[in-house]
Amino acid sequence: MSEENWIEVGSTDSIEEEDLIRFDHQDKTFCVYKLTDGFYATDGICTHEAVHLEDGLVMDDEIECPMHQGIFNIKSGEALSPPACEDLKTYPVKVDNDKIFIKID
């Protein structure tokens, strides 16, 4: 696994539990989540219409789009409720020295 694709997002205390932050890198937007069992990352834009998921609601393992209530599983990216039908891309996350990193391919 190449080390160079791990990108630092921020410190672990920058996200409240059951919440998310938006992270922009180059021309892409990601969402990084803190759930009860750790950190996760997905694409930051809903697959249904181009809206940022950073304003969405995190409940348990799910992120709900603020525009039309499409729901995705944060861990798998699976689209769980219409109007979303295309899955959300997910990314590996690691924590090192209280810093969060995501692996962007």
Place this chain on the structure above:
Amino acid sequence: MKKNIIILGGGQAGIYAAREIRQNDSKSNIKILSEENLLPYERPPLSKDFLLDKKKEEDLYFHSSEVLKNENIEFENISINKVDFENKKLFAKNDNVYSYDSLLISTGSENKKLTLDNNLKNDIYYLRNLEEAKKIKEIVLNKNKITIIGGGFIGLEIASSLSQLQKKVIVIEIGNQLMGRIIPKQIADLVQNTHIENGNEIILNKQIEKITKKNDDYEILLNDNSLIETDFIIAGIGSTPTVKLFEKTNLKLDNGIVTNQFCETSIKDVYAAGDVSNFYHPFYERNMRLESYQHAQNHGICAGKNIAGVKTEYTSIPWMWSDQFNLNLQLTGICDEYDEIIERGNDINNGVIYFFLKNNKIRGACGVGIIGKVGRDIRITSKLTEKDTIVDKQILSDQNLKLNKLIQK
């Protein structure tokens, strides 16, 4: 027991009901009878991304024909013109006869039409289905000054799309505010400002006296004697449930088909769901008829469960949205039964929400903001409403305090 289940109406409620029945019942025959020769598709984009060419026809279908085939759901394009509830039969115009053990009516709703001289009937356009959207999309290419009659959701969404296509748009509304049937005036005024800032003309409190055709253009005379010249007219003046087929039967009708909280009608083994149903909502303890995406889907699913023998109450808190320009407007619950209104936020860039409370509990809320800014709070509001939570009004009114603090787990 293997049954013949017929779903009359191939819209969103119908397809979601069909798939839900199949999830609970692998044996029964499920057949959708649809007047439109198209698989069930999403209607919300028709007035927005479809007109703007951001979504194509193929993007609109809920499910492919393969999904229906795999789940053994039949879909037939046919027009039914007679129902015999006593003998459980439907009669088609082509003399086909369909027998059912259980029937779901999901015929939806249809546009109210303007009362006009006969010679103008084909000149006014309406938007409900894909065919109408295609026609409008094609015709507006060559039009420049377009009049929308009716300042409700559909009219305003079309007005927003046409403005984005660089058209001059005039909206004429009979009432003293936009979206007056269900949206609070404070929110409607914010939306109106955005239309005006984007160049649309909004005319309130005016009735149409007469429309006259002048060569390829039209003159619209209003009740204050003002005259509007326009080259294309689209009307969106509300809708009525599609129940003509049942008017001479003993099915109980009252602003749609009257159903209980289990989607059951007054006739045994006959169910109704979606726009056509005037259903009993146990939370609000009253009947209501809703025309929205979320309702069509969830009510269809609930009907599907009940038809398959899984007795399920419909308790979903109403929710709907409208997208106009860069605004996303959302409504949850009902906003006409309250003893207190609380405002959260005052800047459309961060979102503005009005909560409608009764006995310190939220009954409904309506908000508008730049896309993405009200959705989370409205969603939390739906949950607070559903749980009948007594809310801390300080948190509701202070946009710096997160609403999820109010959710009791």
